[in-house]
Amino acid sequence: MKKILEDYKNGKVSLEDVLDKIKMLPYKDLNFAKIDTHRFLRKGFPETILCKGKTTEQIVKIFQTFSNEKHNILATKANKDIYLALKKKIPDVIYHKQAKMITLIQEKIKEKKGKILVVTAGTSDIPIAEEAVVTAEIMGNSVEKCYDVGVAGIHRLFDIKDKIFDANVVIVVAGMEGALASIIGGLTSKPVIAVPTSIGYGASFKGIAPLLTMLNSCAEGVVVVNIDNGFGAGYFASLINR
Amino acid sequence: MKKILEDYKNGKVSLEDVLDKIKMLPYKDLNFAKIDTHRFLRKGFPETILCKGKTTEQIVKIFQTFSNEKHNILATKANKDIYLALKKKIPDVIYHKQAKMITLIQEKIKEKKGKILVVTAGTSDIPIAEEAVVTAEIMGNSVEKCYDVGVAGIHRLFDIKDKIFDANVVIVVAGMEGALASIIGGLTSKPVIAVPTSIGYGASFKGIAPLLTMLNSCAEGVVVVNIDNGFGAGYFASLINR
C-alpha cells in the first residue's frame, strides 16, 4: 500500500487508480489474511468435500478444481460409484472402502510428533472410526487404532491402558449407549473427542442415545462432534495434536 | 364349593342360594386367587401409595384403610407435610427424608438371604437410590449401598468390586450420562436393574439421556425402570432376590 501511495504522490498512478485499489481493500485485505492463514494451514490441511447431497458431476468438478491447485484432497461419505467416476478423470485417487472416503495426495504431508488414538466400542463403529483415521493421517498424524473395546467387557479396556496413556489425543467412536467416552475420559488426562454413531436399533434413535450420553459425560475433558462425523473428530484431533 | 353342592343335594341350602353363590364365583374366584397370591406375597410385600398427584386428604385416607388391615405400608414421593398430617393420625409412621418416603411397619418382615447392592453414580442420585433401599428393606432384603461411584473415576468402581460380586442383584442409579449401568453390567453376571434419574442439566433432558443410555446398554443382563423410579427398582430387585 505504501508503495502505491508513494507512486501516487510521485504521479506514477492516478487518483482514480488509488481510489479503486482502496475500494477493493477490505476484501483483498480479508482475502489476504485468509490466504495467509491458508498458506500456513495448507501444510497438512487437505481440501475436503462432503459428498452426501451432491451429484457425482458436482463432486468430480469440485475435485478437479482442487486437484488443479495441487492440494491434497479428502472426500467424505463417498460411495464406490463416485470413486469410479473420479478415477476415470484423476487416476491417482484412492478409495478407502471402510471409511467411504476418497483421497488424493499431491503435496508432501508434514508429519506431526504426537500420537492420536482411535478407539471404538464395537465392530460396527469401525466405518466412522476409519473416517477419523484417514482424516488424521492425511493431516500428518500418527494414528493408533483399538477397535471393539466395548464397555460391557471393561477388562478389554485395561488391555489398552498403555495406548491410552501414550496418546496425545483420544477419539472415542461409539453407538448404542456411547458410555465408552466417559470411561476413557475418566482414565486419561488427555483431551477426548467423542463421536456418537448411528449404529444400534430401537431406542438408540439413530445416534441420539450416544449423542446425549456423550454430551452429558461427567468426565472432564470430553467434547462431542456430530453423529457419524468421524471426519470432524479426526480434523479436530489433528488441530490439537502437537 | 364341593361342600355347598353337597349341602344343596342334601337340601341344606336352596337352589337359589347355590345359584347366587355361583353368580359371585367368577369374581370371588378371581378375588380368591388374588387374595391367595396376596397372602403368599404379603410376607414382606407392603401396600404402596404413590403420593404425587394425590391430595394430602386422599393419602391419609388410603393410608388409614391399609393401616386398619395391619399391612406394612410404603408411601413414595411424599413430602414432609404429608408425613406430618399422617403422623397426627398414625403416630408410628416413619419419614425417610432423603428417600421422600413414609413407612409403617405392622407385620414382621421375613428376611431374605441374598444381598441387594444399590450403587449411585453421583451424590445427587442418592435420593432415588434411597427410595430403592427403603423399598428393598421393607421387603426383607439385606441391602448394601455404594454411593458416588462415578464413571469418570473408574478406580472407585474397582474398590467396590467385591461388593458387586457378593450381591445377588445390583441396582444402579445414575443421572447425566447413565453409563454406570453398562459398566457394572459388564463386570457381573448377576441381574442389574438400571434407574435413570432426572439429575443433571442441559442435554440430560430431565432423565432422557440416562434412560436412553441404559436402554441401549450393550451389556447383557441390564433392564430399566422409569426415570426416578427407585421404588420400582427396589421392588423388582426384591422379587428376584433369592
Next chain:
Amino acid sequence: MKKILEDYKNGKVSLEDVLDKIKMLPYKDLNFAKIDTHRFLRKGFPETILCKGKTTEQIVKIFQTFSNEKHNILATKANKDIYLALKKKIPDVIYHKQAKMITLIQEKIKEKKGKILVVTAGTSDIPIAEEAVVTAEIMGNSVEKCYDVGVAGIHRLFDIKDKIFDANVVIVVAGMEGALASIIGGLTSKPVIAVPTSIGYGASFKGIAPLLTMLNSCAEGVVVVNIDNGFGAGYFASLINR
C-alpha cells in the same frame, strides 16, 4: 502368588521376574476374575453376536473364533445371507427364521427348573418374541409361548391365566400401545420383563409408544428392555429364572 514369593525368597526366581509378575497382576487378576466368572457362567451362557452393523465377513470371523473354543453361540438380527455364508464354514449352525437368529450348540446345555412364559400382544410381535424364546432355550430354560393374547380381547388373557401363574418369569412382547405388560404385571406376583416392539404405524413412532407405556407401567414388578430387544429379555429372564 505365595509360591512365587517363596520361590523368590529361595532364590528360584529373580527379583525382576517377581516384579514382572506383579506388574501384570492387576490385569491377570482381573482377567482371572473374569475367567472365573466366565467359567461359572458358561454353564448355559452362550457367546452372542449382534449382526446388525457388522459385515458378513466380520460375523463369520467372530463366529469361527468362538466356535473354535467350543462355546455355544448365538447370533441376533441375522438375515439369511449371513446364515448361508456361515453354513459353508460351520455346517452345524441352525437358522431360526422367525427370530432372525443363528445358533450353534457345541456344549451340553444345563437345564433349569423354572418356566419362562413368553407372551405377545399381537401376531406381528412374534419375531421379537421368538428372539427371546431362542435365547432363553439355549440358556437351558423351559419356555412356554402364548402369542396374540391382545389387550382388546381381555378374555383371551384369562384363557392363559394358569400359564401365567405357573411361570417363574413372564416376558411380554408388545408393540402399538404396549398395555399388555401392565395388565400381566397386575395379575401375577412374578417378575415381568417388557419388550416394546417397533410394530405399528403412525403415533407408535417405531416403538416409542409401547416403550413409554411400559416404562410408566403402574404395575409393580415390571422392567423394560430396549425396543425389539427380544434377546435381552430372554437373557435377563434366564438370569433370574431359578
Next chain:
Amino acid sequence: MKKILEDYKNGKVSLEDVLDKIKMLPYKDLNFAKIDTHRFLRKGFPETILCKGKTTEQIVKIFQTFSNEKHNILATKANKDIYLALKKKIPDVIYHKQAKMITLIQEKIKEKKGKILVVTAGTSDIPIAEEAVVTAEIMGNSVEKCYDVGVAGIHRLFDIKDKIFDANVVIVVAGMEGALASIIGGLTSKPVIAVPTSIGYGASFKGIAPLLTMLNSCAEGVVVVNIDNGFGAGYFASLINR
C-alpha cells in the same frame, strides 16, 4: 326476506335499503344458520370459557356477557381467585373445586336418557375426570363415576363390568401408561373416549406416554382428546349420548 322484497315491490322500502340488507345477507344468513344451530343446540349446550391464559378481568367480562344472555356457562381450568372475583359480580356461580370449573345455570337443562360412565385409572386422574363429569352433567347427561379402577389390579375392573355394559358412552381418564382405555375398549362395544392426563413422572413426559398409548390403542372404538382435556371428553360424550 320475502317480506322485505314484497315491501320493496310495494314501495314501502327503497331500493337502497334492500341492497343494504342483501349486502349483509351472507353474514346474517350465516349467523342465522349458526343461531339456528345454536337454538337447536342450546338445549343443554353451555357457553364455555377456557380460563388458562386469560386475565381475571377478561374472564369476568366474558362471563358477564354470556350471563346477560341467560345462557348456561361453563368455565374450565379456573382457579379459586377467578371464582371469587366472579362471585362478587354474579353471586349464583358455583365452583367445582376438584374439576377447577365454574358453572352458572340459568336455563333448564334438558335431560338425556343414556348414561355416560367416567372411569379413572388412578386417584390422581380425578380432577380431569371431574372436568368431564361437570361438563357432561351441565349438558343434561346422567353420569356414573368409577374412580381408581387401575390396570395393575384388573379385578377391580371386573367389579365395574356391569356399569361398563350399562353405559352408552365411556370416558376413560388415565395418566402414566394409559392402558385402561384399551382394556375397556376391548370389553365393550360402546364408544370409548380416552383422556390422557399429565399425571405421573419421569418418562410419562407430562402426558405424552398415555397420549401415545391411547392413540395406538389396538381396541376398536377408542378415540382420543388432548392431554388433560376432560371438558372435551365430556362435551363429545354428550354429543354422542342418545
Next chain:
Amino acid sequence: MKKILEDYKNGKVSLEDVLDKIKMLPYKDLNFAKIDTHRFLRKGFPETILCKGKTTEQIVKIFQTFSNEKHNILATKANKDIYLALKKKIPDVIYHKQAKMITLIQEKIKEKKGKILVVTAGTSDIPIAEEAVVTAEIMGNSVEKCYDVGVAGIHRLFDIKDKIFDANVVIVVAGMEGALASIIGGLTSKPVIAVPTSIGYGASFKGIAPLLTMLNSCAEGVVVVNIDNGFGAGYFASLINR
C-alpha cells in the same frame, strides 16, 4: 346352570361334572358375555385384520378362520400381493386399491339410517379417507365423500355446507397442517372425528403436525384417532351413527 344343578340333585350328573362346569364358569360366563355382545354387535361388525407386520401366510390363515365362521371380514393396510394370495383361496374377496383394504362379505349388512360424511383436505389424503369409507360402508352406513376441500380455499368448504349439516357424523382426514378438522368442528354441532395423515414433507414429521393440530383443536366436539388410522375413524363413526 339351574338345569345342571337340578340334574345333579336328581343324580343325573356327578358331583365331579358339576365342579368341572363351575370351574369353567368364570371364563364361560365371560365368554358368554362377550359372545352375547358379539352376537349383538355382529349385525354389521366385521372381523378385522391389520396386515402390517404380519406375513402373507399368517394373514391367509386368519382370513380363512374367520371366513369359515361366515363373518364379514375387513383387512387393512393390505398390499396387492396379499390380495392375490387370498384370492386363490377365497375367490370372493374384493380388493379396494385406494384404501389398501380387502373385504369379504358373507353376511347381509344391516343398513343404518344416518349419514357419515368423509372429508379430506387434499387429494393425497384420499387413501386414508377411503379406508374410513370402506370400513363405514361394510358396517352398514351410508357414506358421502367430499375430497380435496382444503383450508387455503375456504370457499370450497362452503360449497359443501349442506352436506356437513346433513351428516350425522363427520370424518375429517387431513395431513400437513390438519386445520380442516377445527374449521368443520366450528361449523357443525355434530361429532367430528379427525384423522391426521402422514402426508406432507419437512416439518409435518410424518403426521405429527396434523396430529398435534387436531388434538389442540379449539373447536368443541372434535376427537382424534391415530395417524393414518382411517379404519379407526370409520369404525368409531359407525358406532355413534344412529
Next chain:
Amino acid sequence: MKKILEDYKNGKVSLEDVLDKIKMLPYKDLNFAKIDTHRFLRKGFPETILCKGKTTEQIVKIFQTFSNEKHNILATKANKDIYLALKKKIPDVIYHKQAKMITLIQEKIKEKKGKILVVTAGTSDIPIAEEAVVTAEIMGNSVEKCYDVGVAGIHRLFDIKDKIFDANVVIVVAGMEGALASIIGGLTSKPVIAVPTSIGYGASFKGIAPLLTMLNSCAEGVVVVNIDNGFGAGYFASLINR
C-alpha cells in the same frame, strides 16, 4: 343485484327467482370476491400442484383442468416419470430437473421491477433453491442466484455483498446448521426468507437443526418457511417484491 331487483319490481322476474338468487348470494358473493382477487392476482400467479402424495393419474388430470383454463401452471416435487406422463398429453410442459418442477406457460408473465436474490449455504441446497428460483421467475421476478456461499468461509459472503444490497428480497436456503440466514439478516435491511433444507446427516435430523436455527435467528427481519419448501419462499418473495 340492483338490476334483478328492478326487474323484479317491474315484474320481469318472479319473487321465487329473486329469493333463489339471494339464497345463492353468500357463496356467489364469496366466489366473486375470490374470483376478483384471483383476477387481480392472476397477473403472474400460477396455479400450483404439489405432486408428493398424488398419483400420476391425479396429477395429469389436475394439470389438464388448469391447462384448459389457460393458466400458467407450476407443479412441485415432481419426478421425471410424472413429467413424461404429462408431456404426452401437454407437449409444452417444461421439466426443471434440479428443482424437480414442471411448468407450463400459457399467459404472458408481467415482469416485476425489484430483484430477488437466492443464496444457498452449500451445493447440496441447490435443488431447493432452484424450486424458489423457478417459482419466483414464473411470477415475473428477476432472480439472481449465489450458490455455495457457506458460513465457514465468511469471505465468500463478502464477495456477494453488492448483490445482497441490490436485492429487494433475499431467500436464504441452508441445511446443516442453517446459520447463513442470520448472517445475511444481519447484513441487510431487506426482508430475508429462510428455507431450512433436509440436507445433512446425524444431528441435522432431516432439517430440524436449520429450522430451529432460523426460527431463533437473532437478526431482525428473518422469517421462515417449512423444511425444503423452496416454492413457498419463492412465492412469498414474489408477494413482497415491489
Next chain:
Amino acid sequence: MKKILEDYKNGKVSLEDVLDKIKMLPYKDLNFAKIDTHRFLRKGFPETILCKGKTTEQIVKIFQTFSNEKHNILATKANKDIYLALKKKIPDVIYHKQAKMITLIQEKIKEKKGKILVVTAGTSDIPIAEEAVVTAEIMGNSVEKCYDVGVAGIHRLFDIKDKIFDANVVIVVAGMEGALASIIGGLTSKPVIAVPTSIGYGASFKGIAPLLTMLNSCAEGVVVVNIDNGFGAGYFASLINR
C-alpha cells in the same frame, strides 16, 4: 477519502496518517455501509433490546447508551420491575403492560401508508399480538387489530373480511392448533406472517403444535416466526409494508 489523498499529495497529511486511515478502512467502510444503511433505516427503525436473560442493570445501561444517541428504543419481554428501574433514569419511557414492552420515542416516526392487520385466534394470544402492534406502530405503521377471531367460529372471521382485504400485511397470532394462519392465508393474496404462541395446554407443547401447523400451512403466502415472537412479526411486517 479523495480529499485525504489530495491532502496527502499536497503534503498536508503524512504518509503514516494516510496508512493509518486506510488500515481502519475495512471496518470504517463496513461501518459506513452499515451506518449508511442505518441512516436510511433509522427513519422509523428503533433500537431494540430483548430483556429476557439480561440483568436489570445491563438493560438500564444499554437503554441509556441508545438513549444518548437520541434513537427510538424498544425493549421486549420486559417486566414491570425493569420499567420502574428505567423510569428513574429516563422518565420518558412508556410501559406497554399487555405487550410487556418499554418504548422511548426521541425521533419523529415517519408514517407509512399501508395498513397492517393484527389478528389473534384467542383472547390469550393478545399479549404476543400487542408486541407486534407496539413494534409496528413505533416503526410508523398504521395498525388495525382484530382479536379473538377464532377458528371454531368461522363466522367471526367473515365479520372481518373487509379488514383482511384492506390490509397490506396480515399478522396472525395463534396458540393451540394455530389453524387461523392457513385460513386467512387462503382468503387473502397479501403476505401473512404467522406467530405461534405458547398458549394452550397438553399437546400444544408450549407452542410446538401451532408452530408445526403454521410451517405446514397449505396456504401460499404464509411465513412463520419463532414462538411468541410478536416483535419479529411486527418488525418484518413493517419491512414489507409499503
Next chain:
Amino acid sequence: MKKILEDYKNGKVSLEDVLDKIKMLPYKDLNFAKIDTHRFLRKGFPETILCKGKTTEQIVKIFQTFSNEKHNILATKANKDIYLALKKKIPDVIYHKQAKMITLIQEKIKEKKGKILVVTAGTSDIPIAEEAVVTAEIMGNSVEKCYDVGVAGIHRLFDIKDKIFDANVVIVVAGMEGALASIIGGLTSKPVIAVPTSIGYGASFKGIAPLLTMLNSCAEGVVVVNIDNGFGAGYFASLINR
C-alpha cells in the same frame, strides 16, 4: 515395590505383609497411575464440584475434604446460599457471582503461555461464558473476553478479528440460534469449543436449537459441550492450550 521385596527377602517383612501389599496392588497401582497423573495434572488442575443436585451439607463436606488436601477447588452451579455456608467454614473461598462459581486457591497456579479467547453472542450468555473464564483462569490460562459479539451485526465480529487470530483456542458461547460458532470456526484455524446456552425462548427449546446448530457446524474444527456447560469448555480449552 522393589524395596518391599528386598525387605521381605531379608526377612524384614513377613510373607503375609507382602501378600497383603500385593493384594492392594491392583488398586494402589491404579491409584498410583492416577495419582501420578494427578500429580502431573495438579499443576493447575482444580478439584471440581457440581453443586446442582447436592445438598448444601454435602457440598460443604466435600469442599472441606478437598480443602484439607490443600488442592485448588472449583464449585460450579453454586448459588449464594451455598457460598455463605462455605464461607463460615472456609473464609478464603471466593464467590464469582456471574459465573455462579466458588473457588478456593491454595496452590500456586502455574501459568500457561497461550491465550484462550471467550466470545459470547449475546449479553445473556455471559454467565455461562464466565463459568468458562473462571475455570480456564484457575487452570493457569490467560483469558481474553469478547462479549455480545452477535451474529446479526457481523461487523462487530470484525472488530475482534485480531483477538481471534491471537488466541490459541476460542470458546464460543451462544444461545438462540448459536450460529456464532460456525462463523468463528470459519475465520480461524484454531480449535473452537462451542457452548450452547439455554438462553432464548420459544423454539430455542432450552438450548436444543443452538446445540443442534453447533453439532451441525459446517466449519471444520468445531466441537461441542453440553448445554450451559461453560466449565467443560474452559476445562477442555485448558487441556489443549499450549
